[in-house]
Amino acid sequence: MENQGLKELYIDELKDLYSAENQLVKALPKLAKGSASQELRAGFEEHLEQTKGHVERLEQIFEMLGESPKGKKCAGMEGLVEEGSEVMKEDLEGAVLDAALIGAAQRVEHYEIAAYGTARALAETLGESEHVSLLEATLAEEKETDEKLTDLAKQINQQAVSGDRVQPERDQAQGKKRARRIA
Numbered sequence: 699m700e701n702q703g704l705k706e707l708y709i710d711e712l713k714d715l716y717s718a719e720n721q722l723v724k725a726l727p728k729l730a731k732g733s734a735s736q737e738l739r740a741g742f743e744e745h746l747e748q749t750k751g752h753v754e755r756l757e758q759i760f761e762m763l764g765e766s767p768k769g770k771k772c773a774g775m776e777g778l779v780e781e782g783s784e785v786m787k788e789d790l791e792g793a794v795l796d797a798a799l800i801g802a803a804q805r806v807e808h809y810e811i812a813a814y815g816t817a818r819a820l821a822e823t824l825g826e827s828e829h830v831s832l833l834e835a836t837l838a839e840e841k842e843t844d845e846k847l848t849d850l851a852k853q854i855n856q857q858a859v860s861g862d863r864v865q866p867e868r869d870q871a872q873g874k875k876r877a878r879r880i881a
């Protein structure tokens with residue numbers, strides 16, 4: 699009986715994640731478009747592709763469970779996405795805008811890291827080892843994205859304090875070179 703309750707909770711957590719990831723699939727192109735630097739834009743675009751994979755992994759889990767992934771709206775992600783769009787409405791530009799967008803994106807990543815950690819723990823308890831592997835694969839990508847954002851923030855914050863001293867041309871060339879390793 700207790701196990702049944704835990705399984706219901708697990709499915710509920712997964713539905714929440716499914717909603718969160720789908721909201722992110724819609725929000726990431728906007729964040730990419732709103733980024734000042736090519737590097738951050740490329741990072742958001744890369745994470746969009748990863749996020750589509752996260753949706754697919756969740757669909758695989760739901761298929762194994764014989765359950766529908768639909769039926770829940772993740773209010774947490776809704777709020778985080780809303781905060782991200784507020785950042786874009788503010789009167790920010792250049793590196794300061796990007797620093798603010800990274801702040802919003804890292805809140806999203808931390809939220810997802812917490813949610814996937816919970817789901818993984820529930821999957822472990824319920825003995826769903828295939829689910830554990832899938833959830834862990836996504837969790838690792840979320841953590842990696844968060845770390846990349848931390849690295850990018852160091853660089854962008856530095857640009858923000860040094861103002862316009864950085865040549866736009868040089869900026870672009872660097873963006874192209876680094877775009878591949880940023881998520």
Ligand SMILES: [Fe+2]
Pocket residue numbers: 719748749752810836840
């Ligand atoms: Fe994700």
